Amino acid sequence: xxxxxxxxxxxxxxxxxxxxxxxxxxxxxxxxxxxxxxxxxxxxxxxxxxxxxxxxxxxxxxxxxxxxxxxxxxxxxxxxxxxxxxxxxxxxxxxxxxxxxxxxxxxxxxxxxxxxxxxxxxxxxxxxxxxxxxxxxxxxxxxxxxxxxxxxxxxxxxxxxxxxxxxxxxxxxxxxxxxx
Amino acid sequence: xxxxxxxxxxxxxxxxxxxxxxxxxxxxxxxxxxxxxxxxxxxxxxxxxxxxxxxxxxxxxxxxxxxxxxxxxxxxxxxxxxxxxxxxxxxxxxxxxxxxxxxxxxxxxxxxxxxxxxxxxxxxxxxxxxxxxxxxxxxxxxxxxxxxxxxxxxxxxxxxxxxxxxxxxxxxxxxxxxxxxxxxxxxxxxx
Numbered sequence: 001x002x003x004x005x006x007x008x009x010x011x012x013x014x015x016x017x018x019x020x021x022x023x024x025x026x027x028x029x030x031x032x033x034x035x036x037x038x039x040x041x042x043x044x045x046x047x048x049x050x051x052x053x054x055x056x057x058x059x060x061x062x063x064x065x066x067x068x069x070x071x072x073x074x075x076x077x078x079x080x081x082x083x084x085x086x087x088x089x090x091x092x093x094x095x096x097x098x099x100x101x102x103x104x105x106x107x108x109x110x111x112x113x114x115x116x117x118x119x120x121x122x123x124x125x126x127x128x129x130x131x132x133x134x135x136x137x138x139x140x141x142x143x144x145x146x147x148x149x150x151x152x153x154x155x156x157x158x159x160x161x162x163x164x165x166x167x168x169x170x171x172x173x174x175x176x177x178x179x180x
Numbered sequence: 181x182x183x184x185x186x187x188x189x190x191x192x193x194x195x196x197x198x199x200x201x202x203x204x205x206x207x208x209x210x211x212x213x214x215x216x217x218x219x220x221x222x223x224x225x226x227x228x229x230x231x232x233x234x235x236x237x238x239x240x241x242x243x244x245x246x247x248x249x250x251x252x253x254x255x256x257x258x259x260x261x262x263x264x265x266x267x268x269x270x271x272x273x274x275x276x277x278x279x280x281x282x283x284x285x286x287x288x289x290x291x292x293x294x295x296x297x298x299x300x301x302x303x304x305x306x307x308x309x310x311x312x313x314x315x316x317x318x319x320x321x322x323x324x325x326x327x328x329x330x331x332x333x334x335x336x337x338x339x340x341x342x343x344x345x346x347x348x349x350x351x352x353x354x355x356x357x358x359x360x361x362x363x364x365x366x367x368x369x370x371x
Contacts, residue, residue, distance in 0.1 A: 008206075012225045013353075015207035016232025022199055023233070024240030030192045033253035034200065036281040040305040048306060049181045056181070061312035066181060073185040074193035079284055081197020086288030088198070089205035098290040102212040102277065117296040123276025124283070124300020125307065126268050131280060132308040134265025135255040138279040139200075142230060145255055147237035149330040149341050152257040159266025160273065167274040168219035177361065180217045 008095035023147060032074055035140030037131040039079045042071040107179040108172055130160070201285045210285040212277035212293075219274050222361040231349040238345065242338045252329075259323030276300070 004010070019034075026032045045066035049056040056062045065071065090096035101116045109115055131137040134156045136145060145153025172179070184190065207229050208214045217223025244250045273279050276297040278286055283301065286294035331338040 009208050010206045012207055012228035013232050015203050015209075016229040017236045018203050019200070019229070019233035020236025020238075021240065022196065022203070023237035024244065026196055027241045027253070028244045028248075028250050030189070030196070031251060032192075032196075034196070036284065037301075037305075040280065040301050041309065044302050044305040044309065046181055047302070053181070059309050059313070060316065061309040068183075070183045070185040071181060072183065072190075074189040074196075077185075077190045077193030078197035078200065081194040081199075082201035082204070082281065082284045083197075083288040085198040085201025085203075086205035086210050086285035087201075088288075089202040090289045093206070095205075096290040097211065098292065099212065100292045102216075102293070104213060104216055105277075113293075116293050120276050120293040120296040121300035121303075123272045123274070124297035124302075125304040126272025126300075127276055127278075127280060127283075127297075128272075128301040128304025129308050129311075130265045130268030130270070130272055132265070132305065132312075134262050134269060135258070137269065137281065138230075138273075139281045141255060142279075143233050143237065144253065146230070146234040147241055148252050148254055149238070149338060150254045150257070151325065151328050151330055151333060152255045152262050154330065155257070155259060155262040156266040156269070159263045160270035163267040163270025164219040164274050165221070165270075167271045168216060171274060172216075172220060177220045177222050180213050180220055180222050180361070 005092050006094070008093040019143060020147070023144065030074070033140065033144035034078075035075055035136060035144060036079055036082070037128060037137040037140060038065060039076045040128050041065050041132065042073070042076060046071055104172065104176060104179050108176060134159075200281070201288060204282055204285040205289050209282050210278075210289040210291070212286075212291070215277050215279075215282065216274065217360075224356045224360055227356070228353060231345075231352060235342070235346050235349050238338070238342045242342060254327035254329065257323070257325040257328050258320050259325075261320050261322070 023034055026034055042065050045056050045062040057067050100113045101111055105116055134141060135152060141153040141156040146157060204210050208225050209229060214223055214225050218226035245252060278294055278297055280301060283294050283297045287298065331341050
């Protein structure tokens with residue numbers, strides 16, 4: 001039998017079930033819920049504090065997560081581990097995908113890497129403002145909140161999914177489906 | 181500011197992240213085309229992965245919650261903020277091609293454009309921190325019901341929701357079976 005570690009893709013059901021079981025461990029053993037987007041708040045606060053400590057100290061949002069708190073915490077290490085885990089997986093299966101401009105983007109907006117980088121940047125800003133407004137992202141709300149049947153998380157899930165489908169069709173149209 | 185959590189929590193976090201990142205990459209969701217494929221309804225990897233994770237996760241977490249009284253970790257329901265945040269997030273996720281977790285994973289997977297997405301996310305967090313004092317008492321308070329769950333609000337057993345979700349998931353998986361458009365060959369070094 002082929003070594004499963006060298007198989008570049010696993011079944012989404014196996015991956016999903018494994019993430020579900022990973023949640024059992026984080027809830028049961030670590031008393032934590034999977035999440036990632038709060039780390040960006042902590043990291044932004046830490047970086048800003050290098051320039052103006054007072055500004056960060058006076059901000060009520062940073063006060064919740066950064067000021068006099070262990071800002072370098074479980075979730076921040078999770079985010080570090082995420083990069084390394086994905087790197088490890090891509091190396092073990094030799095599937096690392098160095099990508100500058102995805103094909104679908106290039107088909108619609110041309111091969112310019114600068115334009116794609118600008119798009120990624122703007123998308124990133126929207127993603128994090130949205131996540132913090134809603135109180136979580138695809139992991140914190142989508143998975144952790146979803147599995148607890150939190151009302152907030154299911155509202156978020158339906159909202160982002162429908163908005164995403166609408167945006168995808170506005171940006172790429174029906175024709176885009178053939179260029180994914 | 182630069183304070184550290186306990187060593188145990190840091191190690192636990194790192195290990196959790198390693199496993200999570202491994203799974204996301206191996207599941208294909210650290211790829212732009214898989215994420216966009218879901219929103220363009222040609223590749224249902226994201227939906228299959230998430231629904232399975234939620235259904236399986238719910239069994240263990242509610243089981244342990246009832247047997248051993250482990251804590252839930254709920255986020256507040258503030259309807260207007262949940263909806264507006266979700267809509268912004270959905271638009272951003274399509275423009276970027278990743279969410280925060282998969283975007284960070286994509287850095288490890290080799291994506292160069294994901295670095296600009298992560299930079300944007302940091303700026304987004306900083307922007308939100310500046311907006312927060314302005315919206316805290318008005319906007320964020322609209323439809324604020326606190327940390328509620330569907331079973332709690334309906335006064336029903338969570339197991340009704342878990343079984344219901346499992347049934348819905350199986351039906352969705354059956355309906356989506358074979359509906360993915362065949363993937364184009366991936367070009368490892370597409371420019």
